[in-house]
Amino acid sequence: MDISEVARRSGVSASALRFYEQKGLISSIGRQGIRRQFSATVVERLALIALGRSAGFSLDEIALMLGPDGRPQIDRQLLVDKADELDGSIRRLTAMRDGLRHAAVCSAPSHMECPTFRRLLGLAASGAFDEEKKRPGKHGPEKPFPRAGG
Structure with missing residues (x-):
């Protein structure tokens, strides 16, 4: 799904999605033209990020909790x-x-x-x-x- 669809489904702005990708919290699976493409699992990962932010974790702390395979690895x-x-x-x-x-x-x-x-x-x-x-x-x-x- 493209970045606008992820933004619509998750409620996270496209600029925040690009920032999260830059920080290594999410990753796109490629591009279609100039638009980033993401797997459907990114929405769940964004929900985990939102939960962490709601609990007061910094993005750096959250990054440590997200494994490369998309599964949480929480201390x-x-x-x-x-x-x-x-x-x-x-x-x-x-x-x-x-x-x-x-x-x-x-x-x-x-x-x-x-x-x-x-x-x-x-x-x-x-x-x-x-x-x-x-x-x-x-x-x-x-x-x-x-x-x-x-």
């Missing part, structure tokens, strides 16, 4: 490590959500007088919510914010 420890990373993101986002919900209904005269909001400010200033600074175990366990009214 299970890499999956465990990514799941642990997602757990940390979930904890941070949950703490942020709870803090914002509390601030929205807090009875303090101003947000700056709310201890929970002040704690949220302190965590943001310290970089506790920054993805680049987080590493499992680096900051210790995070404490949730009190619920509204607390």
Whole structure:
């Protein structure tokens, strides 16, 4: 099937398909005129790439998971490590959500007088919510914010 058909079936733009081919994530099986041709299995491979991207894997990490025969060759420890990373993101986002919900209904005269909001400010200033600074175990366990009214 040609590149436009792959783009239509997969929802991946032709420019992204060319980029994925350049990165070695997919490969065309030839050309018909100026149009790249792909086997039907490329759509499944693109689904695997989409799943990896959704889980937060980089394209370089995904490339290591895709065998030359089109079958996934996934390091299970890499999956465990990514799941642990997602757990940390979930904890941070949950703490942020709870803090914002509390601030929205807090009875303090101003947000700056709310201890929970002040704690949220302190965590943001310290970089506790920054993805680049987080590493499992680096900051210790995070404490949730009190619920509204607390």
